[in-house]
Amino acid sequence: MLEWAVMDFKLKPEHLEIQRKTREFCEREVMPVAAKYDKEEAFPWELIDGLRKLGLLGIIFPKEYGGIGLDTVSFCLVLEELGRADAALALTVESHNGLCSNHIYLAGSEEQKKKYLPRLATGECLGAWALTEPAAGSDAASIQTTAAFDGKHWVLNGSKTFTTQGSVAGIYVIMARTPELANGGGTNITAFVCEKGAPGLEIGKKEIKMGLHASDTAQLHLNNLKLPPEQVIGKPWKAFRDVMRVLDGGRVGISGISIGIARASLEEGIKWVKPRKAEFDIRPDLPGLSGAGKILADLATEIEAARLLMLHAATLLDNGEKYSKEASMAKLMSGELAVKAPTMVLDLFGPYGASLDCNVQRYFRDSKLYTIGEGSSQIQELIISRHLLAD
Numbered sequence: 001m002l003e004w005a006v007m008d009f010k011l012k013p014e015h016l017e018i019q020r021k022t023r024e025f026c027e028r029e030v031m032p033v034a035a036k037y038d039k040e041e042a043f044p045w046e047l048i049d050g051l052r053k054l055g056l057l058g059i060i061f062p063k064e065y066g067g068i069g070l071d072t073v074s075f076c077l078v079l080e081e082l083g084r085a086d087a088a089l090a091l092t093v094e095s096h097n098g099l100c101s102n103h104i105y106l107a108g109s110e111e112q113k114k115k116y117l118p119r120l121a122t123g124e125c126l127g128a129w130a131l132t133e134p135a136a137g138s139d140a141a142s143i144q145t146t147a148a149f150d151g152k153h154w155v156l157n158g159s160k161t162f163t164t165q166g167s168v169a170g171i172y173v174i175m176a177r178t179p180e181l182a183n184g185g186g187t188n189i190t191a192f193v194c195e196k197g198a199p200g201l202e203i204g205k206k207e208i209k210m211g212l213h214a215s216d217t218a219q220l221h222l223n224n225l226k227l228p229p230e231q232v233i234g235k236p237w238k239a240f241r242d243v244m245r246v247l248d249g250g251r252v253g254i255s256g257i258s259i260g261i262a263r264a265s266l267e268e269g270i271k272w273v274k275p276r277k278a279e280f281d282i283r284p285d286l287p288g289l290s291g292a293g294k295i296l297a298d299l300a301t302e303i304e305a306a307r308l309l310m311l312h313a314a315t316l317l318d319n320g321e322k323y324s325k326e327a328s329m330a331k332l333m334s335g336e337l338a339v340k341a342p343t344m345v346l347d348l349f350g351p352y353g354a355s356l357d358c359n360v361q362r363y364f365r366d367s368k369l370y371t372i373g374e375g376s377s378q379i380q381e382l383i384i385s386r387h388l389l390a391d
């Protein structure tokens with residue numbers, strides 16, 4: 001039986017306030033330099049300071065842990081604004097809050113929360129979350145990095161790939177495979193927290209990517225990385241469930257970035273077409289609109305629909321209700337739209353769309369990650385279909 005939930009569409013004053021503050025910050029400080037950071041492939045430390053001042057490095061964490069105590073709806077609205085301005089900076093904020101810090105918040109001990117969250121939430125350092133490996137992404141349960149207990153320490157060996165903030169983080173959450181339990185219990189995945197500089201945690205190759213140039217992505221090599229038992233997050237052997245919870249929440253947030261990319265593309269499309277209406281032969285007074293007008297109208301409609309899906313999933317999460325299927329729906333629709341919107345709008349630009357001076361080519365290059373990271377579109381379809389076909 002399919003269920004439809006009714007939601008209150010009115011944003012609360014605190015939602016509107018953080019949305020306004022983030023938009024102002026983006027228009028004042030991020031948009032003027034986003035293309036420069038993209039071209040230079042440099043990590044935007046100057047902008048990190050602005051994020052820190054606004055509290056955007058601790059959006060969803062209570063004030064007692066240094067955060068600003070906002071809900072997931074706020075998180076999504078912030079990420080839409082950041083995604084509209086610079087999808088690379090938005091990814092830094094999303095992965096820092098939604099993956100690394102949130103894993104510690106959801107599954108960590110009180111001591112770990114007190115030790116690490118204030119440093120992350122106030123922006124003393126950035127966080128990274130390392131699950132993916134050269135031979136394990138979608139199938140997270142098949143990671144090969146090992147953690148063996150030597151009686152005193154866990155000893156980690158293996159490699160991680162495509163870790164966001166891999167080379168710039170101060171705190172890392174790392175997933176590793178632990179030996180089979182004699183009773184066969186657990187899923188054999190354990191999560192660890194560790195700090196930059198720990199002997200055996202080596203920063204590997206920095207990935208040179210098609211887009212998201214201002215987001216740091218690096219490999220990690222774990223060579224006999226020794227961690228005491230108090231660095232285990234949650235229960236040893238049982239981290240797989242926590243990983244899935246972290247990813248479900250991350251998918252709601254990451255939808256905001258995708259919607260931001262689509263919105264930025266639409267806005268650029270409108271700016272381009274408006275003074276050229278005659279050239280595009282747009283006659284909104286006639287039925288059967290085609291060409292540029294149709295592209296813009298369809299994109300505007302799909303952006304509204306994707307935003308409603310995202311806000312629905314975020315509201316369910318905030319209300320403590322089940323939201324996994326809705327998170328996947330929001331991620332699937334918004335990720336595909338993030339790619340479609342700049343693709344369609346670039347068609348309107350003609351040769352100018354190929355110039356690095358055209359912002360839409362950056363959105364086009366940045367967008368593709370959003371159908372891949374935190375679960376590809378195919379994996380979202382798999383999750384949704386499992387919900388639909390469950391007994």
Ligand SMILES: Cc1cc2nc3c(=O)[nH]c(=O)nc-3n(C[C@H](O)[C@H](O)[C@H](O)COP(=O)(O)OP(=O)(O)OC[C@H]3O[C@@H](n4cnc5c(N)ncnc54)[C@H](O)[C@@H]3O)c2cc1C
Binds near residue numbers: 095217376382
């Ligand atoms: C810029 C960037 C940043 C990233 N940041 C992080 C990070 O911070 N931390 C981290 O841990 N990871 C990160 N990742 C990794 C990302 O989460 C993985 O790339 C993603 O989960 C897909 O895994 P994979 O690359 O191994 O692809 P694969 O799992 O090898 O998938 C390849 C293709 O097969 C499809 N496929 C796989 N399984 C199935 C199935 N069962 N049914 C149907 N189709 C299937 C996939 O959809 C995909 O199209 C990042 C990736 C990028 C590009």
